[in-house]
Amino acid sequence: MSSEVLSPERMALLKARLARRAAPADPVPRLTGLPRTPATVLPLSHQQEELWFLQRLAPESTAYNTPVLWRIAGSVDQIAVSAALSRLTARHEVLRTSFPERDGEPVQQPHPPAVRRLKVRRTADREATDRLVRRAGERPFDLTAPGLLRPLLALDPDGATLLLDLHHIASDEWSERVLWRDFRHFYLAERGPADGRLPELPVQFADYAAWQRDRLRGERLDRLTAHWRSRLGGLAPLRLPLDRPRPRTQTFGGAVHTFDLPSGPAAGLAALARAHGATPFMAYLAVFVLLLSRVSDQDDVTVGTITSGRDHPHLRDLVGFFVGTLALRTDVRGAADFPEVLRRVRATVLDAQAHEALPFRKVVEAVRPPRTPGVPPLVQVLYSYTAAGREDARELAGAEVTTGGVEMPVARFDLVLNVWETPTGALAAFEYNTALFRERTVRRLAGLYGDLLRRICAAPGTPLNDIREES
Numbered sequence: 001m002s003s004e005v006l007s008p009e010r011m012a013l014l015k016a017r018l019a020r021r022a023a024p025a026d027p028v029p030r031l032t033g034l035p036r037t038p039a040t041v042l043p044l045s046h047q048q049e050e051l052w053f054l055q056r057l058a059p060e061s062t063a064y065n066t067p068v069l070w071r072i073a074g075s076v077d078q079i080a081v082s083a084a085l086s087r088l089t090a091r092h093e094v095l096r097t098s099f100p101e102r103d104g105e106p107v108q109q110p111h112p113p114a115v116r117r118l119k120v121r122r123t124a125d126r127e128a129t130d131r132l133v134r135r136a137g138e139r140p141f142d143l144t145a146p147g148l149l150r151p152l153l154a155l156d157p158d159g160a161t162l163l164l165d166l167h168h169i170a171s172d173e174w175s176e177r178v179l180w181r182d183f184r185h186f187y188l189a190e191r192g193p194a195d196g197r198l199p200e201l202p203v204q205f206a207d208y209a210a211w212q213r214d215r216l217r218g219e220r221l222d223r224l225t226a227h228w229r230s231r232l233g234g235l236a237p238l239r240l241p242l243d244r245p246r247p248r249t250q251t252f253g254g255a256v257h258t259f260d261l262p263s264g265p266a267a268g269l270a271a272l273a274r275a276h277g278a279t280p281f282m283a284y285l286a287v288f289v290l291l292l293s294r295v296s297d298q299d300d301v302t303v304g305t306i307t308s309g310r311d312h313p314h315l316r317d318l319v320g321f322f323v324g325t326l327a328l329r330t331d332v333r334g335a336a337d338f339p340e341v342l343r344r345v346r347a348t349v350l351d352a353q354a355h356e357a358l359p360f361r362k363v364v365e366a367v368r369p370p371r372t373p374g375v376p377p378l379v380q381v382l383y384s385y386t387a388a389g390r391e392d393a394r395e396l397a398g399a400e401v402t403t404g405g406v407e408m409p410v411a412r413f414d415l416v417l418n419v420w421e422t423p424t425g426a427l428a429a430f431e432y433n434t435a436l437f438r439e440r441t442v443r444r445l446a447g448l449y450g451d452l453l454r455r456i457c458a459a460p461g462t463p464l465n466d467i468r469e470e471s
Helices: 008-022 046-057 078-091 126-137 173-191 205-215 218-232 263-275 280-296 338-354 360-367 439-458 464-470
Strands: 068-072 119-122 149-156 159-166 254-261 300-307 324-331 381-386 394-396 399-403 415-422 425-433
Touching: 046 205, 046 360, 068 173, 078 149, 078 173, 126 149, 126 159, 173 394, 218 324, 218 360, 254 439, 263 280, 263 338, 263 425, 263 439, 280 300, 280 338, 280 381, 280 415, 280 439, 324 338, 324 360, 338 464, 415 439, 425 439, 439 464
Parallel strands: 119 149, 300 381, 381 415
Antiparallel strands: 068 159, 068 399, 149 159, 254 425, 300 324, 394 399, 415 425
16 A cells, blocks of 8 residues: 655645535535426526626627637538537537526526538638637627527638637636537547447536525525625725726726746745645735735735636536636735735635635625725636646647637736746736726736745745835
8 A cells, every 4th residue: 555645735725625525514406407398497507697687788798708719720621510510519508598588587598409500701811810700709699599609610721710609608718628529529520430429418507507506595505605794794995006097887898918927936936835835826826915915005905716616527528607706805914924925815715615605696795895886896806827737739630729819808807817837937917907907007017926926935034014115
């Protein structure tokens, strides 16, 4: 029998899981398929319901369009693409679902599988393809009508570009991997001798939505609601260094500023995290909390992060909108040095993970923060971290496939920090709302973040007041 010594990072993750298990147990309903009859009411998930109301308030908005883009460096079989898309929508019910009202409430209305009609366009070059794709991805959706997947195949001398224009109510970032895997399987099956059948999905997204609502009732709901009301009560909005007056209505125009984080400080921060039983996610977040505390002149800092929401094995192979926002509130008042801030951030993250089952919309309803026109409730700033990892190279019948390539930036928050580990260190990007910030201000924030990172890694025990004054 062999034994394994757990690293501090893995120990932190294990403690997060144990924290969840330590919560009082409530009976959780089984996740099973519901009958599909005219009498069956299929509710929206809590996340979907929030987007449904937002889209109803602004039906021409494209803030929640989530286009998926695959660049194929070679020729494609148009008939196989069309057939694969038809099989994809047959497999994933949410792609052929509309969201009408019934008795004053939005419901999910799945539609029978049908043959997809693929729109194909030829362009002169990649630049023309990019313009075509950008225009296609900027059309609003009508959620009450079927057709939340709008495919477009653009052909140019460099190859093919397949756009799957989706609304967020039916998809999320994890779903892109499921869409690619299943599409590729069906495409290759259409071109070869295999029948292309996949194991039947035990449930569909609408089944999950009903299950999510069933498990958030009674004592469990009361306990989660009380926790978040206590945790986020009295929260004041961050006083960010805005360049322009905030519009009375939230806007979504966005831009991105990308910057490198050198390998030395990135490695130093990872070592610092391990030494204090934290993860790199927590360490980069702690630096961000310090930056926000400095520029806002506030000790009480709340940053949001995104959770996958796929906490059941049946959900891993589904397309749908599962992700949620988790509010991470940290008070740095009186912290002597960065390790103390890191310990507080670590405790905040573990506590939030142990109570993440309450959807953010329900958290807002529980806390009832004062509403300021144009200010997102509770969370104005978001943070995400992606660990280093080699993603398998994508190919389609011998042709190399890449994702993305056309920016259609949307700012759903005032400011978002994304950090990715790379072989040479780390890469970061600020997404920002262009109605609030000028590019030069965001560049300054990026410089301050990098400077804080370098100073912290050079001398972690330096008093925080000295770090703030020098940076």
